[in-house]
Amino acid sequence: MILHFLKLEWKQYFRSSHWEKGIAIKIIMGFFVLYFLVAFLAVGVGGYFFLRKEFPESDPLQIVNSYLLFAILGDLVFRYLMQKLPIMNIKPLLILPIKKNKLVHYVLGKSAFSIFNILSLFFYIPFSVVLIKEGYNTAGVLGWLLTMILIIQSANFLNFLINKSNKALIIIGTLLVGLIGLQQFELANVVDFGGSIFDFIYQNPIYSLIGVIVLVVLYQLNYKQLRNQVYLDGAVATKVEEANTADLSWANKLGDVAPFIKNDIRLIWRNKRTKTVFLMSFLFLFYGLIFFTMDAYKDKLPMLMFASLFVTGGFTLNYGQFIPAWDSAHYKMLMSQSFRYRKFLESKWVLMVTMTTVLYFLSFPYLYFGTEIFLMITAGAIFNIGFNSLFLLYAGSFNRKRIDLTRSGFGNTQGTSATQFLIIIPLMLFPMLLFWIFDKFVGYNSGFIVVAAVGIISLLLKNQAMNFIEKKYIKDKYAMINAFGKEA
Incomplete structure (x- = not known):
């Protein structure tokens, strides 16, 4: 009987419609x-x-x-x-x-x-x-x-x-x-x-x-x-569950993006995959311990910059790369509503920036390793807030893969495409390259100053960047509706 079960699962796996696609x-x-x-x-x-x-x-x-x-x-x-x-x-x-x-x-x-x-x-x-x-x-x-x-x-x-x-x-x-x-x-x-x-x-x-x-x-x-x-x-039988609602009235202070923020918070906490991303972002806080405590990395400053980005960027990097696929199940409904697309995008940006800020404050214990390490983490946080958050929003306009939020994150390739692998290059290698160049030819302090400066400049140009990103999403609106409407 066990062999029969294994045979059935083998056939189910290789005969499924998404096997060749993924x-x-x-x-x-x-x-x-x-x-x-x-x-x-x-x-x-x-x-x-x-x-x-x-x-x-x-x-x-x-x-x-x-x-x-x-x-x-x-x-x-x-x-x-x-x-x-x-x-x-x-x-x-x-x-x-x-x-x-x-x-x-x-x-x-x-x-x-x-x-x-x-x-x-x-x-x-x-x-x-x-x-x-x-x-x-x-x-x-x-x-x-x-x-x-x-x-x-x-x-x-x-x-x-x-x-x-x-x-x-x-x-x-x-x-x-x-x-x-x-x-x-x-x-x-x-x-x-x-x-x-x-x-x-x-x-x-x-x-x-x-x-x-x-x-x-x-x-x-x-x-x-x-x-x-x-x-x-x-x-x-139809599963009937009592809906538990949380008091999110505090979000009303955020203005026009408040309804979207509330929906995102509910989406994150009520679904397994998004909850996994949220909780895993706090584990990324300890990522720096792998690099900052090992003598082998003390002289490899670009790798320390890499670790510094992950300390505060766990949520931004993991959540941001699947925008707007998190909303793929109800994307048609969203696009039929009367609202400015800019507000929908800004809610995602506010969520990423808020989580990065929270993780930055939680990273204060890294002062134990010295002010230089903490300054590097600070530069990474600014870069995540300024550059990475906006870049991930733009990269999201190329997402065409539907996501089932109820499924676990491990081994689940839903929503994953070449886009997720390509965006790693500018997100991680760009700040490391910047840090390496200025550290090598100018000086150590200049490395994380330049990385932070890129984040600040990106933040100052946020309105222009959001206008450009909004136009890209509107242009691809119906292509996304069609793609998200297909079963994964």
């Missing part, structure tokens, strides 16, 4: 996945030797164990935002003599082979092999590896239980940030505490079996939840 994007996504698999494999094989060389007085396994607690919580946050339960089209199967238990077990079993679970194994398994070859206790390493596999699978099923709860995300995110803060400001030694847990499992591998109990409990909870939903009447 084959180029799927190939690119495949290369990205392959890249990360190879990268994790390389780290898994060489990680032990790198740690032993850089920290000769410490045990590489203990170093890895010390940071596993942060990795597990970070993985849960990432899964919440990006992972979705792999489902099959079971509605047609409900009228056939197939046991519902088998359908549910198949769906849950399929989730165990998610790329989210496999990716981590490309580090843990080769790392464990290296440990055994280097003389570590085989039973201890195998117990440690079994624990990591069980934690990965437990996180997989835990995510499906909490995935619709924003409170769960806030709790996990707060816990992760809190633990990082406690460690960073030396209020508590979280690293040693987390490391001691996994060191204990290595020394006493029998305790890895506790993970089996946890996994079984989480699997059963998922099974009961999904089993209760697999009924034909539930599949064909």
Whole structure:
């Protein structure tokens, strides 16, 4: 029966109408996945030797164990935002003599082979092999590896239980940030505490079996939840939900763009894909930690400029590149209303600028790394507000791909076209090139001053730019209506 289910899904995937249309994007996504698999494999094989060389007085396994607690919580946050339960089209199967238990077990079993679970194994398994070859206790390493596999699978099923709860995300995110803060400001030694847990499992591998109990409990909870939903009447019944409205009266102060701002806020918070973009923008705040804390990047200033743009530009870059496709489901209705197109575009601009400003204020802790780093982040924020926001609005006039907002963002290529890849060049490489030229031939300070100056000049020319962008959208209005009217 399992093979039959797999065969049906294989046919459904390759016979779908959008398969050939999006084959180029799927190939690119495949290369990205392959890249990360190879990268994790390389780290898994060489990680032990790198740690032993850089920290000769410490045990590489203990170093890895010390940071596993942060990795597990970070993985849960990432899964919440990006992972979705792999489902099959079971509605047609409900009228056939197939046991519902088998359908549910198949769906849950399929989730165990998610790329989210496999990716981590490309580090843990080769790392464990290296440990055994280097003389570590085989039973201890195998117990440690079994624990990591069980934690990965437990996180997989835990995510499906909490995935619709924003409170769960806030709790996990707060816990992760809190633990990082406690460690960073030396209020508590979280690293040693987390490391001691996994060191204990290595020394006493029998305790890895506790993970089996946890996994079984989480699997059963998922099974009961999904089993209760697999009924034909539930599949064909119209789903009725109570609409929860938030008080957005404060937006009225924004004038003519207020109605559009309100609609955008509702659209972002009520749909999975846009909510993912919104929440992921706060994770981009930590992007700079990858570059600002590593000695390898201290002399590569253009790369620091690249990181500075992402710190405050997470929302602008991810939300802006799909304007106006976010509204594709109701674009015909919008275009039939009596309003000036300029107001519709300005609402998007206000939203991007507001989020960039909020993220900039949240980036103040980067002052810890010095005023030069923070000035670079400031320059990046000004560039995002002035140049990138306007450029993304213009680039949006070339979008012709419809987006289903209810679908998850991970692995979802809806709305993606060559436009999204081409606009990365001016958005990211242009400020890096500017910074490199002036830093090399004039001086360090001039680099981020020029980047900020381009943002300020763009901001001063905003009205002229918006007039030009509005004309482009009006010119392509009916082409967009036709394109967005087609099923993705």
